[in-house]
Amino acid sequence: MNTAKFLSTRELWQQLRREADAAMAADSMLSAAAATILDHPDLSSALASLIGQRIGSAGADRAQFTRTAREAFAAEPALVEAASRDLQAIVRRDPAITGLLPPLLNFKGFVALQAWRVSNWLWRGGRADLARLMQSAASDQLQVSIHPSAAIGTQVFLDHGTGLIIGALVAIGDEATILQNVTISRDQADPRRAPRIGRGVLLSAGATVIGDISIGDFAKIGAGALVTSDVPPGCTAVGVPARLTNCAEAAMP
Structure with a gap:
């Protein structure tokens, strides 16, 4: 294996x-x-x-x-x-x-x-x-709620699987790992679009990802982070509101 x-x-x-x-x-x-x-x-x-x-x-x-x-x-x-x-x-x-x-x-x-x-x-x-x-x-x-309209790839690991909410229209790529008490949802101000989670992304416990945003491939979202804007590939987002760290300089805002 x-x-x-x-x-x-x-x-x-x-x-x-x-x-x-x-x-x-x-x-x-x-x-x-x-x-x-x-x-x-x-x-x-x-x-x-x-x-x-x-x-x-x-x-x-x-x-x-x-x-x-x-x-x-x-x-x-x-x-x-x-x-x-x-x-x-x-x-x-x-x-x-x-x-x-x-x-x-x-x-x-x-x-x-x-x-x-x-x-x-x-x-x-x-x-x-x-x-x-x-x-x-x-x-x-x-205690896992995934809307039927979501799109999820393969090789996905819902670790612990408690308190997890994946809302309507959310897209999650292959090889994602999602821990407990994570929320991925649309912003009520624009319910037509939902977060797009790239390949190999890690969403740590208690993270919240909201709105018409993109989380790039192999990015990491820290425990308890609140993410409401794009996270470039390979970056780490931590805090409330989330700030970027461990990015290549060109990817930093």
Whole structure:
């Protein structure tokens, strides 16, 4: 998992099954968790079941969300490929994680992101009411609210996944890392435009990014920062209101 090459979805699924077998052999108390993997024929089926179980508050809700996720994954296999890359990105970036199974089963940020991928598929298909219902359920059960109209790349890591709000029309690039209690939203004075978050951006805990602004590739937003203007690529923004630091001289205002 430390090489640049990503496992294919099929390879990842085989690795998950091996890890589930090993976990169950090591501790019988993990049998129910391992069944999340071993009872399913492939990653798409396991993901759909996981989404239904984690965001549904009752049996009927869980069944409905599971069916909807299966429908989305069957219609658009790229969603499953994106989930595979998201999961592998967690292992690459989190030094406390050494396998694929723990983040799949335990990281609610990962589940919330995959539930958003389904709700976004619904939104793009003209099924806005069901998309919003999934957003509401994920917000209630996981404390992560991502509007179905947002656009999010792959290899994205929602670390800790509590108190996270990603509003309508927000765009987030590949390889972004977003910590807890982050808000990314439109400015009510101009609700037609929303923040655009570049590739490889780090949004630290408690950061707020508001308005028609751009956060450049590989920029870093410090903990608790309030960002209401553009951040050039590679810069760090800290403070309230945010000021730029660690920029090349040409990028400084």
